[in-house]
Amino acid sequence: MSDWRLAVDIGGTFTDAVLLDAATGAVTVNKALTTPTAPLEGVQTAVGQLLSRAGVAPGEITAPIVHATTLITNALIENKTGRAGLVTTTGFGDTLLIRDEHRYDMYDLQIEFPDPPISRELTFEIDERTAATGEVLAEPTPPAIAALVGELAQARVESVAVCLLNSYVNPANERRLADELRRELGVPVCASADISPQIREYPRMITAACNAATMPIIGPYLDELQKWLSAEGFGGSVLMMLSNGGVVSADDAAAAPIRLVESGPAAGALAARWFANRMGEDRLLAFDMGGTTAKATLVEDGEPALTTTFEVARRYRFKKGSGFPVSVPSVDLVEIGAGGGSLAHLDQFGLLKVGPESSGADPGPACYGQGGEQPAVTDADVVLGLLDPDAFLGGDMPLDAGLAQSAIEPLADGLGLSVTDTAAGMYEVVSQNMAAAARMHAVERGVDLRGVTVLAFGGAGPPHACRVAELLDSDRVVFPVNASVLSAFGTLVSPVRIDLARSMPVKLAEVDPAERDGLLDELREEGRRVLLSAGVPESDIGFRYGIDARYTGQGNEITIWAGVGDAWEASDDEIVGAFEAEYRRIYGMTIDDVAIEVVTWRLSARADPAEIAEAGAEGLQTTAERAPQPASSRKAVFGREQDAVEVPVYRRADLAVGMSFPGPALVEERETTSIIRPGWNVTVADDASLIAVLEEK
Structure with missing residues (x-):
């Protein structure tokens, strides 16, 4: 008897879907381009194709459908939030602009901060006061509340955050006001005492403001999603992945969307925890590189570290204090704009830079053939021969090598290099960026990453993992089964x-x-x-x-x-x-x-989540009855000023447990390609993971 579980993860470039039979461990996966302006369309495509391939009807899925998403993060980073209003105590309307008076760079005379998610024009004050002891000194009067309702209605707000002084110790005034506004305005209203009842005025207010600003985004989306699931005949409810690595109901997620800010990366960290425990690894670095960003999380003693605050929408990625310090529990991770869609350019000094800007899903890298003209990391991988243009997504989404070459040519002319050397430079720069970010994240926490096992996942993780491991002085990389959709799988093993x-x-x-x-x-x-x-x-x-x-x-x-x-x-x-x-x-x-x-x-x-059988993958063999035989070969380049070499190409489905082979080699599966660099040796583990070990020099 099958026990089907469905998971969906909306990323910046691709939407991933995973179908798991918890009774047998059989896994079917699919990827589809994300549709940023209408995210449900990407979900419908990914899930529809997945169920068609698996031969499973929607009505057969009765367990909750688990969902991770980057909608909240992207909305705050891109400042594409709803029209939210903020209500606070008289005299405190400038709190979001004053922040905590901390300058993240003492010597930058032109220091910049991100614009608050709620502008000063949409910030309203009301006479009331609660003492630090919790004593209510003054309640908001009915005339003052009526005037406030009129101002908010005239401002045409789509949601409201209420953050009154000292409400963390006594929320009576705040909750009364929130109830009145909710009833009179008919829009979502959140009280800071319900979102972050914690001391310190600015972190509490910015958390409530970010929450209110994203309520008009997540609420309608979840409504549309649940209506579509019901119309299609799905039997399960929806659970949403939180930043802390847990899942909650869709209604609770819609009321507190700020808790979803690192939803997708947290799912990847939980998948890494699952693999670490199964493999008996005490320390493991989860390296998740997708189409838009790369994330790194350290799993120690079988658990990813958690932090009680998280900074989102940083103006400068490596400068703490340049973003919004939201008070929500989150998996402790570092995120950097380094993905398959990250764009390369020359800076003011003529130096090659990659990211943080990304081509995203629309238009995507130039090789997608959707109008992108700037060179992206995926374009470089195609030019280097690391990716087969005809095998991308199993051939369902062929890439255009000519467009990739044309996009890199202007960059190459600016550098005075060949297109191939420029592509190799892009590959090296993005790998260095990711290694530097992971190293800095570890140093800030007093951790030495040398020798730590790297778990590579995400669509662009396996192509870059060995090089990142080399830069981190790590000699072991694990390429799990279904690596490209591991974050979506992580939602199925999350508590x-x-x-x-x-x-x-x-x-x-x-x-x-x-x-x-x-x-x-x-x-x-x-x-x-x-x-x-x-x-x-x-x-x-x-x-x-x-x-x-x-x-x-x-x-x-x-x-x-x-x-x-x-x-x-x-x-x-x-x-x-x-x-x-x-x-x-x-x-x-x-x-x-x-x-x-x-x-x-x-x-x-x-x-804790329900137990599932050992996860497997379609078509994988279980015994090594013969030596691995390449399905083909092609020329590939592994570094600047290096000649192209003929490299064997293996199909992952042909590799059985116990097989081993040396690098350089390319291992292709439908959703990603594992790049085994020269000097690495690979063995297929009992769970069909590829274990790459670097030879001693």
Whole structure:
């Protein structure tokens, strides 16, 4: 009896779909170009083709359909959000412009920040006041609320964020006002106390503003998606992937779209966790390179690291503070504009640069034949012979090598190089960019990546992984089955999970157990509601507790976790020990005779995903009864000023467990090509993954 599971991941260039039979582990995959202006069209194409290939009717899919998306991230980065209004306390209307008064570059006299997602013209103030103690000093009056409703209606807002002073400690005024606006205006309204009830005014306000600005985007899309699924006869509901690596119901996702900001990359990190645990790898670098961006996540001790804040829409990718510091839990990853569609150009000094600008899905790289004229990474891969133009997406989307060559020629003329050497330079620059980003991300966290195993996935990950590994001093790369759609697969092995937090600053020694337990009761109830709405049986729900703490007088906190269960059980001594150990790990010291202060209380509610059989792939053999035989060969170039060499081309479906062969070699499958560079040797593992190991020099 089949147990079909469907997953969809909308990327910047391609929309991926995965169909898994959880009973047997059989996997069928498909990719289709993303349709940025109408994302549902790309989903319909990808899913329709997938079900047709698998011979599965929509009605046979009764399990929840899991969905990851880049819609929220792209909307904030490109400033293509809805027309949202912001309501705040009188005197605080300039908070989004003042930010936190931090200059991310002290010596840049022309420093720039991204424009707020809600402009000053759409920011409105109302007389009310809640003290820092939580005492309501003044409520908004009915005439003031009526005047505010009129102003918002006249401004034709599509959604509203309400962020009042000190609402994190007492949300009464904020929730009353949000309810009134929701009823009178008939548009989505979010209260900061429901999105990020945490101390610090600017992070709370920018999180609520980003949430409101994206509600008009995700809400209509999810409505259209669910109507289409129902009309087609699908039996499952929709679960949305969150930035923290969990999934929730579509309704909860529509109410808090800011939690989807790193939805797709988080799914890739969860897939990497699944592979790391299955392969027994303690440390693994998940390297996910798609058509628009590349992501790197370190998995240690079987889990990807999480962060409690995430910066989105940075003006400068490597400058912390140049974006929006949203207070949402997220998988800790680095993202860089380096994908198959990343465009190459010459900077003001005549140096070759690649990205962060991307051709996306429309028009795409020049070789797509859709009107793109600037050279992209995929164009370089075609010119170098690394990709077969006639085999792209199994031949369903042939590439034009002539257009790729023509796009690179002006760049080559500017550099005074041949087209082939310019293409090799593009390949090297984008690989260096990705390695540098991964290395910087690791250094910021005190991690040494040398020797770490690299898991390569995404459509453009396998073509570049070996070179990135060389630059990171890594000698082992894993190319999993169905690597190009691994993020979509990751949604199928992700827990249903929600991370909640609420600030209540108090010295650890002065914590009132009744007050703490009351706060945690509220968080548990909200976590339980979210998981029940996603279809989780109440008996499967588990809770984990944490705190953000600091030494009294400090301005920054560290997060520690303090046990699991249905109630808080950690003692003060256990908290002190965990805090000092983490503080010492980060700073190399502890501070004696200074009290510890708890700033924010955290709760993670989760339910583990159902077990699935070992994942497989269509047509893969399971025993090595013969030596691997290339299906063909072609000339390929692996570096600047290097001659083209004849390289064997293997079909992945022809490779059986136990087979091995040396590089250089190309391994083709429908959705991607694994590039095995000279000096690497490949073995087919028990799960049909390709394990590439670099020879000792």
